Amino acid sequence: MSSNLTYPYQSQRMASIARNGMVATSQPLAAQAGLDIMKKGGNAIDAAIATAACLTVVEPTSNGIGGDAFALVWTNDSLYGLNGSGPSPQSISIDKVKEKGHETMPSHGWVPVTVPGAPSAWAELSKRFGRLPLKEVLQPAIDYARYGYPVSPILGKYWEGAHKIYKKRFTGPEYEEWFKVFAPNGKAPEIGEMWKSEDHARTLEAIAETNAESFYRGELADKIAKASEEGGGFLSKEDLEGYKAEWVDPISVNYRGYDIWEIPPNGQGLVALMALNILKGYEFTHREDAEQLHLQLEAMKQAFTDGKTYITDPAFMKTKVEDMLSESYAEASRRKITGEARLPEPGSLPKGGTVYLSTADGEGNMVSFIQSNYMGFGSGVVVPGTGIGLQNRGHDFSLDPGHENALAPGKKTYHTIIPGFITKGSDAVGPFGVMGGYMQPQGHVQVAMNMIDFKLNPQAALDAPRWQWIEGNKIEVEYTMPNHLVKQLAAKGHEIKVAHDSGGFGRGQVITRNPETGVLTGGTEPRTDGTIASW
Numbered sequence: 001m002s003s004n005l006t007y008p009y010q011s012q013r014m015a016s017i018a019r020n021g022m023v024a025t026s027q028p029l030a031a032q033a034g035l036d037i038m039k040k041g042g043n044a045i046d047a048a049i050a051t052a053a054c055l056t057v058v059e060p061t062s063n064g065i066g067g068d069a070f071a072l073v074w075t076n077d078s079l080y081g082l083n084g085s086g087p088s089p090q091s092i093s094i095d096k097v098k099e100k101g102h103e104t105m106p107s108h109g110w111v112p113v114t115v116p117g118a119p120s121a122w123a124e125l126s127k128r129f130g131r132l133p134l135k136e137v138l139q140p141a142i143d144y145a146r147y148g149y150p151v152s153p154i155l156g157k158y159w160e161g162a163h164k165i166y167k168k169r170f171t172g173p174e175y176e177e178w179f180k181v182f183a184p185n186g187k188a189p190e191i192g193e194m195w196k197s198e199d200h201a202r203t204l205e206a207i208a209e210t211n212a213e214s215f216y217r218g219e220l221a222d223k224i225a226k227a228s229e230e231g232g233g234f235l236s237k238e239d240l241e242g243y244k245a246e247w248v249d250p251i252s253v254n255y256r257g258y259d260i261w262e263i264p265p266n267g268q269g270l271v272a273l274m275a276l277n278i279l280k281g282y283e284f285t286h287r288e289d290a291e292q293l294h295l296q297l298e299a300m301k302q303a304f305t306d307g308k309t310y311i312t313d314p315a316f317m318k319t320k321v322e323d324m325l326s327e328s329y330a331e332a333s334r335r336k337i338t339g340e341a342r343l344p345e346p347g348s349l350p351k352g353g354t355v356y357l358s359t360a361d362g363e364g365n366m367v368s369f370i371q372s373n374y375m376g377f378g379s380g381v382v383v384p385g386t387g388i389g390l391q392n393r394g395h396d397f398s399l400d401p402g403h404e405n406a407l408a409p410g411k412k413t414y415h416t417i418i419p420g421f422i423t424k425g426s427d428a429v430g431p432f433g434v435m436g437g438y439m440q441p442q443g444h445v446q447v448a449m450n451m452i453d454f455k456l457n458p459q460a461a462l463d464a465p466r467w468q469w470i471e472g473n474k475i476e477v478e479y480t481m482p483n484h485l486v487k488q489l490a491a492k493g494h495e496i497k498v499a500h501d502s503g504g505f506g507r508g509q510v511i512t513r514n515p516e517t518g519v520l521t522g523g524t525e526p527r528t529d530g531t532i533a534s535w
Helices: 028-039 044-058 094-099 118-129 139-147 153-169 173-182 198-210 213-217 219-231 237-241 269-279 290-310 327-336 439-452 458-463 483-491
Strands: 016-018 021-025 068-075 078-084 246-248 251-255 258-262 353-361 366-374 420-424 427-435 467-471 474-478 495-499 507-513 520-524 531-534
Touching: 016 021, 016 531, 021 028, 021 044, 021 507, 021 520, 028 044, 028 139, 028 353, 028 531, 044 068, 044 118, 044 139, 044 198, 044 353, 044 366, 068 118, 068 420, 068 427, 078 118, 118 198, 118 213, 139 198, 153 173, 198 213, 198 219, 213 219, 213 237, 219 237, 251 269, 258 269, 258 439, 269 290, 269 327, 269 439, 290 327, 290 439, 290 467, 290 483, 353 427, 353 507, 366 420, 366 427, 420 439, 427 439, 439 458, 439 467, 439 507, 458 507, 458 520, 474 483, 483 495, 520 531
Parallel strands: 474 495
Antiparallel strands: 016 520, 021 353, 021 531, 068 078, 068 366, 078 246, 251 258, 258 420, 353 366, 420 427, 427 507, 467 474, 507 520
16 A cells, blocks of 8 residues: 555645635645535634634644744735734843853743734634634534544654654653643654544633633633742743733835735744745746746845844844835845845754645735744643643844844743735735745745736645755755756856755645635645635
């Protein structure tokens, strides 16, 4: 019997087309859960919440209840932004972290744990725009946690990989609960094997019944705070009590007649917009053209150089977003681009683990939603008796007091997860996103250009081979990238590595809407267990 991970041909999926509703995400069970909620009378917002909650159960390698979330919501002919990222604990400081023996922010354990924002984001979305009670919307996730589900192929692959790393590197008492919950039989569940977690189910029930109050101000908050204190963490009950997801005004640039929208800082969506603002000064006619690819790579480097330098909690930013999206900035950046690869300033860009989903209903509501524990399972810390795996988002803080993104009490760090949205005039084109650490703004640029410049449908826009800037002049390209392009880019000074595993190139979803007919067209990621549920 052939392997569930072996497919000898490139993706040849067709775009999905429907009218009454659509959910696109990286896990089939979660997509179906969102669609089921729509069929029960829920709208696209309810479906997004249901799908997101379900993903914490059916794709725990990339997100969890203890993570962050961001959303762009199109409803009543307007676009709304929600920042569901949490700040650092009030008791943390650079000196206290260094006293623990760290010269840079660690990636695992209690130190990089920030206030989780996802449960508050679900509650805020439900309260403002949802149609069904949160208790009903979270029921599919509760059922999968309680009764179990068979592990899908890509999920099984990453789960096994995480378990191998955890066995080698994370053996202290603070990681014992992770092994209890996610490797209950001394190993990661295999592809097709059933996995369940009653702790997850009870936690989701408590969130559903209290509109997330239990997580921030009730019994769950007490358990999180107690675990933090016993584990030597900085997170306290007061940190949780003071948190609420924040509604924000989305930011955008106009790219060839389309408005591309992102969440403002502390998110890195600004990087994608800066790159597109630079690139709109050029003409792009062919995807497989080395000169045109070179321009995209150089614009991306420049945008990341400035993004990593200036983006942080907006309360701490010294540079204005409007200046970074100005025509003068874009023109100055174009003048730096030559025919050869240039060395930018920032260091290497770590990879991350995230889930992304798009939803749309027959009434015109659409949601672009992203959720993450950051690096795979996050910090590796699971709160005993709850199934809550806590994120390690604080890893991105700098311990250099002079850095824009320096660690400080109650501060939000530079954030990698970003949902995208496209409009044209007063009409919604639709939600799109590509998850995966620092690949995300690079994926946003490539998918948006694929649809706008190269006229590809949503599925083809996701199928197309991708590139990724790593650091310096180092570029990774997928093995499906034509060899002549690889050679021509190398001749321009790019240090090209052909990756034979597409796992690091992000996982995207797209839904577009025809404003005249209301017909929805969706594309889902061939690099994961992606699927579209529609009716």
